[in-house]
Amino acid sequence: MAESVERTETESPAPEEESELVRRARKGDLQAYDDLVKRYQERIYATIYHMTSNHEDANDLAQESFIKAFQALKSFKGGSTFYTWIYRIAVNKTINFLKQRKNRTHMSLNDIDFNAEHDTDLIALISDNTPRRAAGLTELQKKLNEALLKLSEPHRLVVVLHDVQGQSHEEIAEVMNCNIGTVRSRLFYARQQMQAELADYLK
Amino acid sequence: MNENENNFESLKRLLAFKKREIPPPGYFNNFSSQVLLRIRAGEAREPVTAAERLFSEAPWLLKFLQVFEAKPAYTGSFALALCLVLVFGIVFAERPDYSASQPLVTTQVADNSTPLVSVSPASPISPAVGQIMLAPDNTNPASSLQPVASLFGQQDSLAQQASFTIPSN
Numbered sequence: 001m002a003e004s005v006e007r008t009e010t011e012s013p014a015p016e017e018e019s020e021l022v023r024r025a026r027k028g029d030l031q032a033y034d035d036l037v038k039r040y041q042e043r044i045y046a047t048i049y050h051m052t053s054n055h056e057d058a059n060d061l062a063q064e065s066f067i068k069a070f071q072a073l074k075s076f077k078g079g080s081t082f083y084t085w086i087y088r089i090a091v092n093k094t095i096n097f098l099k100q101r102k103n104r105t106h107m108s109l110n111d112i113d114f115n116a117e118h119d120t121d122l123i124a125l126i127s128d129n130t131p132r133r134a135a136g137l138t139e140l141q142k143k144l145n146e147a148l149l150k151l152s153e154p155h156r157l158v159v160v161l162h163d164v165q166g167q168s169h170e171e172i173a174e175v176m177n178c179n180i181g182t183v184r185s186r187l188f189y190a191r192q193q194m195q196a197e198l199a200d201y202l203k
Numbered sequence: 204m205n206e207n208e209n210n211f212e213s214l215k216r217l218l219a220f221k222k223r224e225i226p227p228p229g230y231f232n233n234f235s236s237q238v239l240l241r242i243r244a245g246e247a248r249e250p251v252t253a254a255e256r257l258f259s260e261a262p263w264l265l266k267f268l269q270v271f272e273a274k275p276a277y278t279g280s281f282a283l284a285l286c287l288v289l290v291f292g293i294v295f296a297e298r299p300d301y302s303a304s305q306p307l308v309t310t311q312v313a314d315n316s317t318p319l320v321s322v323s324p325a326s327p328i329s330p331a332v333g334q335i336m337l338a339p340d341n342t343n344p345a346s347s348l349q350p351v352a353s354l355f356g357q358q359d360s361l362a363q364q365a366s367f368t369i370p371s372n
Contacts, residue, residue, distance in 0.1 A: 030239055030242065030243070033239070033242075034235050034236075034239055037234070037235040037238050037239075038235050041231055041234050041235060042231060045226065045231075045234070046222075049224070049226075050221055050224075055226060059226075062234075063234070063237060063238050063241060066238045067238060067241055067242055067245065070238075070242050071242075071245075100269070100272065109224060110224040110225055110226050110227075111224070111225065111227070112223050112224060112225075113223040113224070113225050137220075140217075140220065141220070141224065144217065144218070144220060144221060148221075159218065160221075163214075163215050163218040163219075164218055164219070164221045164222060191211045191214055194214060194218075195210075195211065195214050198214065198217060201217060202213045202214060202217065
């Protein structure tokens with residue numbers, strides 16, 4: 001247990017340890033499930049947040065995803081990693097939610113990390129490469145989220161998982177239950193669409 | 204594909220900015236405990252409501268209702284269809300000649316040995332009256348024996364004027 005305390009939350013756990021936690025959680029051990037939640041909460045929340053552009057919705061959906069996963073643990077066969085499995089639950093839940101929420105897009109954006117103001121790459125991108133030199137980070141954040149929300153859910157998901165979360169094509173294909181070619185073509189189309197939307201910021 | 208990747212380099216740098224959006228400080232400190240709290244609350248909640256039981260046994264019903272939730276136009280269409288069915292039902296129920304226009308019964312009575320009513324072309328009873336009398340759903344003997352047609356001022360062929368002769372002393 002001391003080993004798991006030392007490990008940062010973003011690191012992937014050893015497979016044996018994860019399977020052991022899953023085994024205990026399946027027997028109703030809530031402490032084990034608490035450890036699993038802590039491992040993946042940030043990534044699950046971030047994915048849902050980037051998909052919805054709404055903190056409150058992301059909070060609700062992330063919690064519900066973990067609750068549903070706990071209730072469905074008995075059906076988890078271990079064919080994929082627990083991480084992929086819970087990701088799939090969260091993604092499906094989010095897509096269902098977005099289908100119901102269609103045409104009711106209300107953004108509730110999180111604050112920008114203070115360190116972003118000192119990100120040289122980002123500052124250069126805003127102040128040097130765009131005609132809108134006065135455009136602040138907040139406006140950029142708003143435009144980015146609006147452009148993302150204009151994508152269809154599968155295209156948005158691919159962009160979020162790949163370009164924001166940094167997942168590989170293979171991992172995304174597994175989460176989305178499609179082949180890698182589909183992931184690539186969706187990513188290409190989504191990027192093209194976003195590039196057109198954000199043309200002012202990319203010149 | 205590499206060329207495409209290069210084309211999207213600026214976009215990818217811009218999208219990396221999304222990582223900078225972070226939830227309020229300390230948000231994740233309570234996240235897992237809230238999840239566990241809700242799991243425990245769900246486990247403690249023994250009685251399942253009738254609606255939950257119904258939806259768990261018939262998930263198609265939940266999907267059906269969710270269609271209405273997601274598409275208000277469907278709700279309106281469904282309500283309109285129900286109203287139309289209701290209106291047509293009322294209109295057809297109030298039509299007086301609806302039952303008469305149906306082929307009611309053949310003129311054969313089941314048991315010929317008991318001559319309750321026999322309707323034949325030669326019968327003096329008018330066809331309209333005969334039809335009313337033999338309507339299969341009419342179980343009221345009193346109403347079936349009344350010459351209904353006379354209510355509309357027509358001369359009933361069965362009605363005969365009674366004549367009494369008073370014997371003179």
